[in-house]
Amino acid sequence: MNDMTAHHPSLPIAPVLSRASFSGAPGAAGGARPPSVLDAGQVRMVTSGRVAIALALRQMGVRQGDEVLVPAYHSPSMVPPVLWCGATPVFYRVGPDASVDLADVAARIGPATRAIMVTNYFGFPQQLETIRAFCDARGLQLLEDCAHCFFGEHRGKPVGSWGDYAIASSMKFFPTYEGGALVSARHRLDAVALQPGGLGFEAKAALATLENSFAYGRLPAVRALLRLPMGLKDLAWRALKARRSGASGTGAGAALAPASSDSGFDFEPRWVDKRSAWFSRAVMKLASSRRICTLRRRHYLALEEATRGLPGCRPLFFTLPEGVVPWQFPLLLDDPEFVFARLHAAGVPLVRFAHARWPGVDAGTCANSSMLAQRVIAFPCHQELRPNELAWMAGQLRQVLLAQAVAA
């Protein structure tokens, strides 16, 4: 088992900037650009998905004393925006495949219920037309959470088209340091006025993206070019921070970028009305969406192929339908702790979505959420994985699943 602890360069868990980010899809013909949530309606580019949730709830008029239905299978980052509005989250159940349990939702609707948040997990749309009809029949506003599906279509329409409002998270699909989107196919967003995040924020968004890229061996020529300026940057950084803390009057010195960019679950009201950085928006505009969609689907299918027929596991979703652009490859495991420990030790990046949930949300709230949070391990399939990185990860996965079968 010594091979499990051998040294490997760990792979980027999320997209990192490379020269290829701006090239077209390999081997893909022309044709229509793949649809994204930004095609669903009017758009506001903000600094994170959770900020977009807060703005959506504010636009809905959600306030003190209201209730918002939130899936028990969730990222803890989805809850603070509800509290920020003064509302109470009410958690509803999902099925064993993470589908919305509408019977349970119906049972939890009360006089104070204003809205429901519905997540298209891992990039796979829910039964959105059924959910939309359900909301219309009961006067509920629908917030379509597209944090896992920046791209894709469902029944001929872009994802995000069903909600009164939809939200997306840029960092999960693009090599950017920050970013989120508020979208509405049904309401005007004219009243949502955003302010720039400031010079320090703009600089941080660009430099942090480059540094993350360099950390994974991308853009070596740019790195060489920037060696001296990056050294000077640390000095400039300290000076800037010192000036900010002096000027802010609070003494503490506000951070240059939101905590959401550093993979925390915090929610900072100060970033609610801020526009996404220029650099992030430029990267999103210049990146090839066809390449993102083609490679994510290809990588997903490669991981599915690598695990096919192996004991103790199956993909959470049985097929990858046309029009779905996956966030990650979710695998349902019989012995997740064994697999997690081995792969983690080998340096394979993995995500256990909803492993941490909002305090009080447990198996009593929703047995399926607890089961999924425990048994699903998701693997990156993003467009910036290199062929050798993908092959290495698939090999590690096969090896551990076979070892698990022997150990069982």
Ligand SMILES: *Cc1c(COP(=O)(O)O)cnc(C)c1O
């Ligand atoms: C990541 C995530 C969010 C929040 O997005 P951020 O950009 O991290 O704020 C919302 N919903 C789901 C399901 C997520 O996974």
